[in-house]
Amino acid sequence: MGCLWISLLIAFLVSSTAEASYCAANGVPIVRNISEISQDNYGRLGLSHMTIAGSVMHGFKEVEVWLQTFAPGVRTPIHRHSCEEIFVVLKGSGTLYLASNSHKNYPGSPQEFPIFTNSTFYVPVNDAHQVWNTNEQEDLQFLVIISRPPVKVFIYDDWYMPHTAAKLKFPYYWDERCYETSPIKDEL
């Protein structure tokens, strides 16, 4: 059973694989080998991101699935988005920082949730959050599932930045390359 994730790790350690269907607005092959799907850090050091099933990249309309690996110390920005988001942690450990919607004008001090291999966690719609590989010894790897793709992310400099000052990043890093070439539809 470990072969899958060993294969994935190897895929993450070597350079991106050439992939014919990188921007496949008209759909991708029904079955694909995950080890052959392109991955990149999209300019963020220590990140490995792979879109397994994407809206902008592949034409999915209602869900997206990503595989991400964070090197020790790597973290997401503090951010929020108006979609459901579910994580399945495959390897490593870290911390989810989550500001429930208790302050009207800014996220406020977040709660800390330990995350670990073989855990699943989710982020309530629109709650500001940050996922951080706080384990100095090991990579943190997880699958991410989001609804309402493509993701539109509002980014905060800190937990006390007003919601109104958060900056929209759209298209997001991994959608930028394909966004101009892919027609986005709102419904099935």
Place this chain on the structure above:
Amino acid sequence: MGCLWISLLIAFLVSSTAEASYCAANGVPIVRNISEISQDNYGRLGLSHMTIAGSVMHGFKEVEVWLQTFAPGVRTPIHRHSCEEIFVVLKGSGTLYLASNSHKNYPGSPQEFPIFTNSTFYVPVNDAHQVWNTNEQEDLQFLVIISRPPVKVFIYDDWYMPHTAAKLKFPYYWDERCYETSPIKDEL
């Protein structure tokens, strides 16, 4: 990295774990240990199903995530549903039978797609399909992601049954226990 899936297999081999949040219409804890989530065969011999994130079971509204293991020979019914569906194969191999929407009145003879460890595959919206562990030696284990939960499944006796004769199974097996106790909302 193999520890996750070894843990999951152990969880699948022992009896269901008592779980306080089985029908948690008001949401589940933010972080959960996947090994402690209830699994069951729901009366289908050789199936192990775990709802990692569910609409009826946990209150998610736009996506669901399942972890399923099929013993050798186990297969889904021939069925279709009007949602996006993405699979990530963690272990084993098998066959996806997929009838693209080329016949008006019935699914018609399906195409066969080999699926394998470390593959991902998807089922186009409303296409009739069947997933079958055709490997006699090994379990087939995958994560399943669907949109538009809870799943409403139309089941066919064979590939030439008229679409109009397919039988709706709703709530589906793993949603039956919680369906009566969970308010279903149509939107966020």
